[in-house]
Amino acid sequence: NFCVIFITFEGFLSRAGEANFPLAKMAAQEVQPSETIAKLKSESEALKTKLEEERAKLHDVELHQVAEKVDPLGQFVMKTRRTLKGHGNKVLCMDWCKDKRRIVSSSQDGKVIVWDAFTTNKEHAVTMPCTWVMACAYAPSGCAVACGGLDNKCSVYPLSLDKNENLAAKKKSVAMHTNYLSACSFTNSDMQILTSSGDGTCALWDVESGQLLQSFHGHAADVLCLDLAPSETGNTFVSGGCDKKANVWDMRSGQCIQSFETHESDINSVRYYPSGDAFASGSDDATCRLYDLRADREVAIYSKESIIFGASSVDFSLSGRLLFGGYNDYTINVWDVLKGTRVSILFGHENRVSTLRVSPDGTAFCSGSWDHTLRVRE
Amino acid sequence: MSNNMAKIADARKTVEQLKLEVNIDRMMVSKAAAELMSYCETHAKEDPLVTPVPSSENPFREKKIFCAIL
Numbered sequence A: 001n002f003c004v005i006f007i008t009f010e011g012f013l014s015r016a017g018e019a020n021f022p023l024a025k026m027a028a029q030e031v032q033p034s035e036t037i038a039k040l041k042s043e044s045e046a047l048k049t050k051l052e053e054e055r056a057k058l059h060d061v062e063l064h065q066v067a068e069k070v071d072p073l074g075q076f077v078m079k080t081r082r083t084l085k086g087h088g089n090k091v092l093c094m095d096w097c098k099d100k101r102r103i104v105s106s107s108q109d110g111k112v113i114v115w116d117a118f119t120t121n122k123e124h125a126v127t128m129p130c131t132w133v134m135a136c137a138y139a140p141s142g143c144a145v146a147c148g149g150l151d152n153k154c155s156v157y158p159l160s161l162d163k164n165e166n167l168a169a170k171k172k173s174v175a176m177h178t179n180y181l182s183a184c185s186f187t188n189s190d191m192q193i194l195t196s197s198g199d200g201t202c203a204l205w206d207v208e209s210g211q212l213l214q215s216f217h218g219h220a221a222d223v224l225c226l227d228l229a230p231s232e233t234g235n236t237f238v239s240g241g242c243d244k245k246a247n248v249w250d251m252r253s254g255q256c257i258q259s260f261e262t263h264e265s266d267i268n269s270v271r272y273y274p275s276g277d278a279f280a281s282g283s284d285d286a287t288c289r290l291y292d293l294r295a296d297r298e299v300a301i302y303s304k305e306s307i308i309f310g311a312s313s314v315d316f317s318l319s320g321r322l323l324f325g326g327y328n329d330y331t332i333n334v335w336d337v338l339k340g341t342r343v344s345i346l347f348g349h350e351n352r353v354s355t356l357r358v359s360p361d362g363t364a365f366c367s368g369s370w371d372h373t374l375r376v377r378e
Numbered sequence B: 001m002s003n004n005m006a007k008i009a010d011a012r013k014t015v016e017q018l019k020l021e022v023n024i025d026r027m028m029v030s031k032a033a034a035e036l037m038s039y040c041e042t043h044a045k046e047d048p049l050v051t052p053v054p055s056s057e058n059p060f061r062e063k064k065i066f067c068a069i070l
Helices: A002-016 A033-057 A063-069 B002-022 B029-046
Strands: A080-084 A091-096 A102-107 A111-116 A121-127 A135-138 A144-148 A153-158 A172-176 A181-186 A192-197 A202-206 A212-216 A223-228 A236-241 A246-250 A256-260 A267-272 A278-283 A288-292 A297-302 A311-316 A322-327 A332-336 A342-346 A353-358 A365-369 A374-377
Touching (some): A063 B029, A091 A365, A102 A374, A144 A181, A153 A181, A153 A192, A172 A202, A192 A236, A236 A278, A246 A278, A278 A311, A288 A322, A297 B029, A322 A353
Parallel strands (some): A135 A181, A181 A223, A223 A267, A267 A311
Antiparallel strands (some): A102 A111, A111 A121, A144 A153, A153 A172, A202 A212, A236 A246, A246 A256, A288 A297, A311 A322, A322 A332, A332 A342, A353 A365
8 A cells, every 4th residue: 555655646746846845744764765776775785795705715726626536427317107187288397296296287278287207197186376376385295286366365275085086175265465476485394284376476375364474575576485494494595586596585574685796697596505504506508507505696507609509497315315307408518516517418308398307215206397297216 | 755765674674685695604625624524424325315225125116026937
């Protein structure tokens, strides 16, 4: 409501001109507003410079230099062990169940499917009332899935043991944004969901009541991805957006704790390193990067001149040694996180790789593509 | 002027946010990198994609079945 007042006043003011307002109305300011803005802007710039200087002081060595003494990885042969076919259009998102065998996936045609990846059987299917279901997530209990997209909402569907039951009947609307839902994730329990949206915000919701528990403002454009810190690390999460920034947030206070702006284009995917001390990002600038949270800076860039298409999705292997990146040129590049080199390139998908997750026990990883399929590889 | 007040409020928020970010505790990259490496090394054996597990333990691999033709 406050914003609405500003909008209606602005039209009036631009005609009236600032000079017509008595100085007394410039509440508690002794200088002209334009001087204050200029002063604050230059203070901002000075602080940004100071931030870079402080970060640079600690930049004594590169990660790949420290990693020279680490044994190189062996030859990698990863084969597709399962191909999940059934979506009628682009697969946009997928998530593993904690049982390490079930997968939920969502697609452009509005379908959300739960698969048994061992047998490739479809266990559940739901048709959403919207197209472009860009986000889906499995609940920690394995008893529900969350999804959303162009409907601007995140809805939770409890999974019934009765395969014939109509899942749509039990649907619960949890999150409401003012633009598309780009990502969602349950927290440590089935009770709370974290969402990110094209409206530039992230939000934490109570599943039962649908109540907004905390909102996270700071991105200057669409937020495209998020990832929760591993539970041992505490209550933080990282988000990435079209403003090229990756922000780390305190879930309780809503405060942005750290911010990284080294990518040259949209950040499509962010994922924590398994220890929680770092996170990786994948971007439309065709690079993946590693940011260390305690050094407060980017510590590695995973790129090659031959890779010119954006990275849509990233995930680490269990030990954090490997980083898998799904790209818009239909390939998956596997990177040695420490040495910064590519150890393997995987083909197979016939269109963009849009989503990629390593299984909870690290035995395999699944990729979803605009070619309508999902592939499980190891 | 309301437009300016909004801009001032935003600019103030940006300054406060940057102050917070400048003042956090930081670690030298050499130390942070060493810890990342040590995590990888400690967990390498448990990582099935780095240290391959036998086919019998991998749920996605075909199990070898030996048939005897009598």
